[in-house]
Structures are given as structure tokens and as C-alpha cells.
Amino acid sequence: MKKTGIAIAIMGLGFGLMSGGVSAADMVVKLGHVGPLTGSISHLGKDNENGALLAVEEYNAKGVTIGGKKIKFEIMGEDDQADPRAGTTVAQRLVDAEVVGVVGHLNSGTTIPASRIYHQAGIPMISPSATNPKLTQQNYAGVFRTIANDVQQGGAIGKFATGTLGAKNIAIIDDRTAYGQGLADEVEKSAKASGGKIVAREFTNDKATDFMAILTKIKAQNPDVIFFGGMDAQGGPMLRQLKQLGINAKFITGDGACSGEMLKLAGDALSANAYCTQAGLPLDKMPGGKDFKDRYKKRFNLDVQIYAPYAYDAAAAMIEAMKAADSTVPAKYLPALKKINFQGVTGNVAFDDKGDIKEGAITVYQYKDGGWNPVD
Amino acid sequence: METLLQQIVNGLVVGSVYALVALGYTMVYGILGLINFAHGEVVMVGALTALQTLLLLMGIAPDMAPLLKLAIAVLVAMPVCMILGFLMERLAYRKLRNAPRLAPLITAIGMSFLLQTLAMIIWGRNYHTFPQLISTDPMQPIPGVFITPVQVTIVIVSALVMAGLILLVTKTRLGRAMRATAENHRVAALMGVDTNAIIALTFVIGAALAAVAGVMFASNYGIAHYAMGFMPGLKAFTAAVLGGIGNLGGAMLGGIVLGLVEAVGAGYIETMTFGFLNSSYQDIFAFVILGIVLIFRPTGLLGERVSDRA
Incomplete structure (x- = not known):
């Protein structure tokens, strides 16, 4: 019995080495995403997760090399049920799983308490949709948002x-x-x-x-x-x-x-x-909006709800910062994230010293002809 | 004055739905001493089944009269919920009938979660638009007081269904068997009452009422959702306790009183407390009333025949 156990262990080790050998260049880097995937606004949570997932998949397809290694990004998606307590629980789970950055959460009420946990663990987080001013007033170095507050x-x-x-x-x-x-x-x-x-x-x-x-x-x-x-x-x-x-x-x-x-x-x-x-701007008026809409539709066969482009830009900002710093270590790429400046789907992505997006636009819409139309 | 009348109308409509759901809680409690926390979820299944039927009908017979469609949807939702109620009792609660009271209670909470999750898998996470087949265009019976046909329908249907249930329980052979089972099911069984069948029937009737309540709720607000049964369920449970759990008349009274207290409370709490409390204390207001009633009448407004049960 004992012998078989050891034999299996050795075989396992062998396979491990073999598979390691096949893709020695690929290093898996995990990014977390949190939003409500159950409950009354789970449609918005899934929309955000899809946005972040699309960014990661596109970067993987293009191929990203950091520190001489080919990186394969993965999204670890968690459900906070739009509940502040569940939010801190899953935040801790992501920290324990050693993700290098977090896109989320969706609601301000869950993002604010969770941000403290990420801050203590030194993991940068970018919320694509939490607009409450308090989030960035806490003066946590690693807290950002891609949406106007x-x-x-x-x-x-x-x-x-x-x-x-x-x-x-x-x-x-x-x-x-x-x-x-x-x-x-x-x-x-x-x-x-x-x-x-x-x-x-x-x-x-x-x-x-x-x-x-x-x-x-x-x-x-x-x-x-x-x-x-x-x-x-x-x-x-x-x-x-x-x-x-x-x-x-x-x-x-x-x-x-x-x-x-x-x-x-x-x-x-x-x-x-x-x-x-x-x-922000209407999806059709975002610099990369029309194209994003098509790519999103093609990948998920769903229409963009609201914040998916912001989640996409949040994930992209992290990956761009890692590329700029040539490191996936949170402490090393954080300074690059603070200085990030690139053209995202939603517009120019750059943060002020608090972590708020610099060019945060607001658009007013009026109901007309069966849809929301921007008011001039 | 118009505002007060409008608040009373609002309260009556909400209260009627609470009352209808509360009947399901109170019937089961009266007979088994069990609080069936999954009852709110039966309301949700009723609404979503009706929605599914309506969508199907709109696909195959778009020209059918709207009210006929709604009637068919209700007639489909009711048996589905009745089967669900029967299965719940047969599979989850019957085996625990002689277990300590906590065990069936926890099973009921588990059943509530299970049904919500199943509904989420079947109908998805999104809010669904429930077709408003009864008009929602407001009428003004008194100038300044608005009421919609769907709200009138809710109050009338609730009243009819409740009256029917009271007749069933007080005037028929079946009702006598139910009352006998409620009083003491062992003795009732000795007298030749098939208590298992009566208990199953109680669940089935309660579920049918829940299906009607679900359709009315969804028609009024125009939405249906897998978690929609939870809050009305909780409120209806409160209404049942307020009126005196186990007592049919009490459930109705409790439902209407709770609806009125909520509406009038939300409307006037700020004026009454000189701006100290506001409408975010709407729910607390209802529970404060519940607390006060229970302090002075521990068995609720109309009371449960506690001494008979023991």
C-alpha cells in the first residue's frame, strides 16, 4: 500500500516535471475579479467579470512577456453578493490565493471595506464601477477606479x-x-x-x-x-x-x-x-467603444450592460503597468500603475494622486425612441 | 387628506397580498406547528411559472385576449405550486413530523435556499419583465386619489379567495377534518381522519394561494425575479404573527394592518417624530407595532387557541 503511494507520488512528480517542461516559458499570473454574481444585480456583476475576462484573454492571445517569461493571465472570479460582509470574505480569499491585483468590486458598499484588506496585503485594486468618493479618500496607495466618482x-x-x-x-x-x-x-x-x-x-x-x-x-x-x-x-x-x-x-x-x-x-x-x-461616455462614443461592443458580443454572445468597458480598462491598466515595470510583483508594478497613461476603451486611462481617473466625463441621457439618448 | 386616502389605498393593496401569503403560513402552522419558511419561495415559483406560460402563449397565440392569457397562466401556476407544496411536505417535512421542533424549522430554511437556487438556475439571475395584462392606467375614483385596475383586481381577488378559504374550513367536511387535525392529529386519526392526507392537502391549498399571490404581485409591479419571494414571505410571516399565527382571520387582519401601518408609517413618520426619524425606518415602524402588539397580546391580535393545542 505504502509502496503504491510512493510510486504514484513519483509518477506524479514525473508528470509534473514533464508538463512543466512543455510550457516552461508560461508563467500563470492570477488577477482577481469580484462582483455580485448572485442576487438582484448579478447581471451587472457578470458584465464586469466578462469585461475583465475579455481583457485578459486578448492580452494572452497577443502574448505578454514580463521578466523574460511568457505570462498567461487568469481571472479568479469571486461573488460578493453585493454584500459588504461577503465582500470582505472573498477579498481575503483572493489575498490568500495570492492574486497580484484585483478588478472590483462593483458596489461602493462592498468595495470600501474590501479595499482595506487589499491595502493591508499590498495588492493593488481597481474598481470599474464603485463611484462613492470615500473609496479614494482613504488614502490607500493601491486603490484606483476607472470611473468618475x-x-x-x-x-x-x-x-x-x-x-x-x-x-x-x-x-x-x-x-x-x-x-x-x-x-x-x-x-x-x-x-x-x-x-x-x-x-x-x-x-x-x-x-x-x-x-x-x-x-x-x-x-x-x-x-x-x-x-x-x-x-x-x-x-x-x-x-x-x-x-x-x-x-x-x-x-x-x-x-x-x-x-x-x-x-x-x-x-x-x-x-x-x-x-x-x-x-464616462456612451459606449458608442468611447474611443474604442464600437469595436469593444463587437468583440464583447462575439465572445460572450451578450450585450454590454454598463461597466464592462471600465472593467476591461481596469484589467488592461494592471497588465500595462506590469509590462512597464517588467514585474508582476504587486510592490514593484504599483509605482508604474500610479503613473500609467494609455489609451483604453473608455478613453485615456491615467490616475490622479488619489487614484481617481483623471478625465472622468459625465453624460446625461434622456429617454427617446425606445432607448437612452445623450442630451447635448 | 388626499395624501392620507392615497396611503390607505397603497396599504390596502400591499396588505391584501401579505394577507394572502400569510394564510399559507398560518394554515401550516395551525395544523403542524411548523413555520414553513419556504412559503415565500412558492410565491416566486408561482410568478415565474406564470411568466413562462405567458411568454409561451404570446408565442403561439398572440391574438388571444389578454385576460384569458392571464387566466391560463394562473391555472398553470397553481397546479405547479400545488405539486411543489405536496412534494415539500412529502419529501422534506413528513419524516420530521415527530422530530424536535427545531429540525423541521431548519429544514424549511434550507428548502427556501434550495428553491431560490433552483429558480436561479432555471430562470437566470436577471430581473424579468412581467407582462402587465391588466391595465395599470390610473383611475381617480376620488379626485386626487389614484388607483389602477390591477390594484382593484388584487384587493377583490384576495377578498374572494380568503372568503372561499374560510367557507372551506368552517362549512365543509374537509374543513372539519382540517380543524380536527389541527386540534390533535392523533385523536383525529383515531376518529377516522386520514391525517396524512389532510396535512398534505393543507400544504397544497397554501401553495395554490401562494401561486395566486405571486401572479398578483408580479402583475402589479411588472417584475419577476428568483429572489422576489423572500421579502413578501418575511412580511407575510410577520403579518401572520401580528394577527395571531394559526388563526385564519388573524392572518388576514394582520396582513391588512401591516400593509396600512407600513404605508401610513412611511408617509407620516417624519411629521410625527418632528423630523427625527424618516422613511428609512419604514420597516422598523412595522416591527415596533408588532412588538407592542405582542407585549400586550402575546398571541397576536386575534390570538391562537394556545390552550387547545398544548
């Missing part, structure tokens, strides 16, 4: 509501997540600063489907504009319920509900009164 987005929404739409009375709803609340706070600040009056500030949560009670309350205040900070899974039903209550105010929502899914979920409740904003 909510100070920029909220500021733009507040000015748009009071300026372009000429709104006096504004009602604000958020879903009490770090993202929704953070964005709503910025909208409130910006709207007040530009002369608007906040007539109602209401709250829901990220699992709710019924908003009749808070919308009825808002209706009594007769606002010109209602802003919702939250995701499409709530935004869609909310828009339907606005119609059911006969509320004619203009409805603005942030990037979390600025998706194709939102169009389906809100259905015939959509009108020219519905607006949403997106950090």
Missing part, C-alpha cells in the same frame, strides 16, 4: 436639474447603500448650491419593490424633479409606480439605473420625462 456625477446632476431643466423644487430618494446615498448627498449639495430647493428626502432599500408610500408623500410636495440614487432593479418599478400615482415630475437617476435592463423593467412608464446619467 459621485462628486463629479452628483454635481453634474444637480446643475442639470436646476439649470437645463429649470427645476425649483427637487425630491430625492436613495436606496441607503453607500452608492445610492453617496450620490444622493452630492446631488442635494449641488442642487442647493445652484438655487434649488429640496422639498423631500426619502429612503428605500436595495431589495424593495414597492415605493407607493414614499412616492405618495413626495407627490404631496409637488416637486419638479425627482432624483433616485440606486440601481435599475428598483428604478424600473419606481418609474412604473410614478405613472400609477399620476406624478408628472421629471425623473433623474444615476449610472446604476442607466442600463438597458432599466428600459425593460420600466416598460411603458418611460417617457421623455426620464433622464439618467452615466459616468
Whole structure:
């Protein structure tokens, strides 16, 4: 019994050496990706993961050589269920698996607590979609994002509501997540600063489907504009319920509900009164957008939801930094990542000293002809 | 005033759905003393089965009258949920009937996870748009108070279904057998009641009600999703406890009261507390009411016949 065991071990060793010999030049480097793959916004989580996966596959196909070795990148995809606690658990799992960098997480609420774990382990992370300002205000050296933050987005929404739409009375709803609340706070600040009056500030949560009670309350205040900070899974039903209550105010929502899914979920409740904003440019107007759309469709047979291009650029930024530093060791390529400057799918990718993307654009969209169309 | 009336309408609609789901909890509890936490998931299976049927019907018979389509969808969803309810009882709970009370409770929670995951595998992770075949165009019976035909349908259907259930339990032979089993299933068995069949039937009836609730819920909000049953399930359970778990009338009253408390609470909590609390405490408000009721009436508003059970 013992002998067979040893024999198997030796055989195994032999095979190990053989296979090692065949691809001696290939070194596997693992990048982590985290997003919600289950739960109400798992469609967005999968979209992000696909974005990062596409980047890694394309670099592998092109062939990347770092430190004289041919590198094969792999994505280790984890599910944080959009839950802050699950987020820290999987963050620790990625650290233990010795990934060299992390693309993620999707939600601000999960990204902020997880960023501390990556920071302590010295692993750089780039979130493609967490827009809460607090993320980069923690002054963690290895924390970046490829999307404009909510100070920029909220500021733009507040000015748009009071300026372009000429709104006096504004009602604000958020879903009490770090993202929704953070964005709503910025909208409130910006709207007040530009002369608007906040007539109602209401709250829901990220699992709710019924908003009749808070919308009825808002209706009594007769606002010109209602802003919702939250995701499409709530935004869609909310828009339907606005119609059911006969509320004619203009409805603005942030990037979390600025998706194709939102169009389906809100259905015939959509009108020219519905607006949403997106950090960054529309996919078709991104420098590499059209091409990315086709490559993504070809690879996954799915349409891009929202953040896939940002996840793609986040993964690309890491790989570019590794190439520039000629090392896949986190501590060695981090300085290169801070100074990175290249043309990505979403535009020029370069970070400021906090880790925020330098050229973070905001686009306002209006519902027209069955889709979201950029407002000039 | 319009705002208050509107909030009452909102509360009644939500409360009717809670009440219908709460009946399923309370029937099973009344007979077995088991809290079937997977009941909310039966609501979800009902909605998604109906959705699947509707999509199929739209494919093969696009010209069929919308209400007929919806009726067919409900008639498909109900038997599917009834079979599911039967299987749940037969496979998961029957063997544990004489086990300590914690074992079936944990099994029920496990069943809830299992059904959610299976639904996620079958129907995917995305939110689905549920066709709103009953009109959602608002009407104004009183100026300034809006109600949609689908909401009216929900309240009427709930009331009819609940009335039917009460008649079934209080007036028929079958109902008498159910009440006898609830009181003491060993003695009922000695009197010639097939208690296994009655218990299975209780699950089946509860599941049928859940299917109706699922379709109404999805029709009202226009969405269906594999995790959609969890929150209404939890709220309905709260409603059942509020009204007095094990008591049919209590489940209905509890559902309506919870719906009203939530709507009026969310609307007025800020004014009532002078801005100290706001609508993010909407759910807490409902649970505070539950707490107060349970302090003064530990068996809920209408009460359970605890002494009879013992």
C-alpha cells in the first residue's frame, strides 16, 4: 500500500516535471475579479467579470512577456453578493490565493471595506464601477477606479436639474447603500448650491419593490424633479409606480439605473420625462467603444450592460503597468500603475494622486425612441 | 387628506397580498406547528411559472385576449405550486413530523435556499419583465386619489379567495377534518381522519394561494425575479404573527394592518417624530407595532387557541 503511494507520488512528480517542461516559458499570473454574481444585480456583476475576462484573454492571445517569461493571465472570479460582509470574505480569499491585483468590486458598499484588506496585503485594486468618493479618500496607495466618482456625477446632476431643466423644487430618494446615498448627498449639495430647493428626502432599500408610500408623500410636495440614487432593479418599478400615482415630475437617476435592463423593467412608464446619467461616455462614443461592443458580443454572445468597458480598462491598466515595470510583483508594478497613461476603451486611462481617473466625463441621457439618448 | 386616502389605498393593496401569503403560513402552522419558511419561495415559483406560460402563449397565440392569457397562466401556476407544496411536505417535512421542533424549522430554511437556487438556475439571475395584462392606467375614483385596475383586481381577488378559504374550513367536511387535525392529529386519526392526507392537502391549498399571490404581485409591479419571494414571505410571516399565527382571520387582519401601518408609517413618520426619524425606518415602524402588539397580546391580535393545542 505504502509502496503504491510512493510510486504514484513519483509518477506524479514525473508528470509534473514533464508538463512543466512543455510550457516552461508560461508563467500563470492570477488577477482577481469580484462582483455580485448572485442576487438582484448579478447581471451587472457578470458584465464586469466578462469585461475583465475579455481583457485578459486578448492580452494572452497577443502574448505578454514580463521578466523574460511568457505570462498567461487568469481571472479568479469571486461573488460578493453585493454584500459588504461577503465582500470582505472573498477579498481575503483572493489575498490568500495570492492574486497580484484585483478588478472590483462593483458596489461602493462592498468595495470600501474590501479595499482595506487589499491595502493591508499590498495588492493593488481597481474598481470599474464603485463611484462613492470615500473609496479614494482613504488614502490607500493601491486603490484606483476607472470611473468618475459621485462628486463629479452628483454635481453634474444637480446643475442639470436646476439649470437645463429649470427645476425649483427637487425630491430625492436613495436606496441607503453607500452608492445610492453617496450620490444622493452630492446631488442635494449641488442642487442647493445652484438655487434649488429640496422639498423631500426619502429612503428605500436595495431589495424593495414597492415605493407607493414614499412616492405618495413626495407627490404631496409637488416637486419638479425627482432624483433616485440606486440601481435599475428598483428604478424600473419606481418609474412604473410614478405613472400609477399620476406624478408628472421629471425623473433623474444615476449610472446604476442607466442600463438597458432599466428600459425593460420600466416598460411603458418611460417617457421623455426620464433622464439618467452615466459616468464616462456612451459606449458608442468611447474611443474604442464600437469595436469593444463587437468583440464583447462575439465572445460572450451578450450585450454590454454598463461597466464592462471600465472593467476591461481596469484589467488592461494592471497588465500595462506590469509590462512597464517588467514585474508582476504587486510592490514593484504599483509605482508604474500610479503613473500609467494609455489609451483604453473608455478613453485615456491615467490616475490622479488619489487614484481617481483623471478625465472622468459625465453624460446625461434622456429617454427617446425606445432607448437612452445623450442630451447635448 | 388626499395624501392620507392615497396611503390607505397603497396599504390596502400591499396588505391584501401579505394577507394572502400569510394564510399559507398560518394554515401550516395551525395544523403542524411548523413555520414553513419556504412559503415565500412558492410565491416566486408561482410568478415565474406564470411568466413562462405567458411568454409561451404570446408565442403561439398572440391574438388571444389578454385576460384569458392571464387566466391560463394562473391555472398553470397553481397546479405547479400545488405539486411543489405536496412534494415539500412529502419529501422534506413528513419524516420530521415527530422530530424536535427545531429540525423541521431548519429544514424549511434550507428548502427556501434550495428553491431560490433552483429558480436561479432555471430562470437566470436577471430581473424579468412581467407582462402587465391588466391595465395599470390610473383611475381617480376620488379626485386626487389614484388607483389602477390591477390594484382593484388584487384587493377583490384576495377578498374572494380568503372568503372561499374560510367557507372551506368552517362549512365543509374537509374543513372539519382540517380543524380536527389541527386540534390533535392523533385523536383525529383515531376518529377516522386520514391525517396524512389532510396535512398534505393543507400544504397544497397554501401553495395554490401562494401561486395566486405571486401572479398578483408580479402583475402589479411588472417584475419577476428568483429572489422576489423572500421579502413578501418575511412580511407575510410577520403579518401572520401580528394577527395571531394559526388563526385564519388573524392572518388576514394582520396582513391588512401591516400593509396600512407600513404605508401610513412611511408617509407620516417624519411629521410625527418632528423630523427625527424618516422613511428609512419604514420597516422598523412595522416591527415596533408588532412588538407592542405582542407585549400586550402575546398571541397576536386575534390570538391562537394556545390552550387547545398544548
